[in-house]
Amino acid sequence: MPSTQHVTGRDLARTLRARFPDLLIVIPTAPTDDIDVIAGLDAGTDDYLVKPFSLTVLLARLCAHLRRQTSTSQPQPPLRFGDLVIDITSRRCTLHDTEIALRPKGFDLLALLTRNPGIAISRETLMAPVWDENWFGPPRPWTSPWPASADVSPRPPPHIATLRGRGYRLERCGWSDGAGTKS
Structure with a gap:
């Protein structure tokens, strides 16, 4: 049986952030230690939602992030x-x-x-x-x-x-x- 490589959410976030810098990345997660959340945010996620959460909270947080992205998405000079x-x-x-x-x-x-x-x-x-x-x-x-x-x-x-x-x-x-x- 071929071996499969284990990919963590942080690995996926790093890969996605490198390939798609403007992509909004929100990770739903089970309750974790602060260090896990810090490592995830440092890997490039925009936000963490700790389970359980309501869909209205998820929608509100996604909308808040998208508002910020929209206001800063114009090309800027270096x-x-x-x-x-x-x-x-x-x-x-x-x-x-x-x-x-x-x-x-x-x-x-x-x-x-x-x-x-x-x-x-x-x-x-x-x-x-x-x-x-x-x-x-x-x-x-x-x-x-x-x-x-x-x-x-x-x-x-x-x-x-x-x-x-x-x-x-x-x-x-x-x-x-x-x-x-x-x-």
């Missing part, structure tokens, strides 16, 4: 910060013309920081558009999205500064801003 380019429409991130693979939530966080370079953004403000109001778990600790090879590129990548008690800020790190000044 965001630029030095050699960092965030293409919202295609959900691609490049640094020094090299594509950087980011998890879905990491992409959304970096896009928000790139929209507001040099500005301190509180943790709550940063989290609100990425995780919805139904999010009860703690966010994953922020880590640099850059691969080690980015440090040996012509210019160091932008730095995500952690501002203790204040939030985060995307800033230039030791390179010219185009006007000849070092930051």
Whole structure:
């Protein structure tokens, strides 16, 4: 008998999110630990519904997600910060013309920081558009999205500064801003 490969909901969510970035993914699940929900959301799902749930609640949550998607589905010009380019429409991130693979939530966080370079953004403000109001778990600790090879590129990548008690800020790190000044 041929062996079958076991595919989890998280595996399926990652695959679907990679192939169809704008697809709405809502997973109905039996009661789980917070870590399972966190892992599922980090894998690219938009929402979790814990069983049992009513069809009216499912419909209301799907409608809420679709309203948000409709309001943001227009093509947008890429965001630029030095050699960092965030293409919202295609959900691609490049640094020094090299594509950087980011998890879905990491992409959304970096896009928000790139929209507001040099500005301190509180943790709550940063989290609100990425995780919805139904999010009860703690966010994953922020880590640099850059691969080690980015440090040996012509210019160091932008730095995500952690501002203790204040939030985060995307800033230039030791390179010219185009006007000849070092930051």
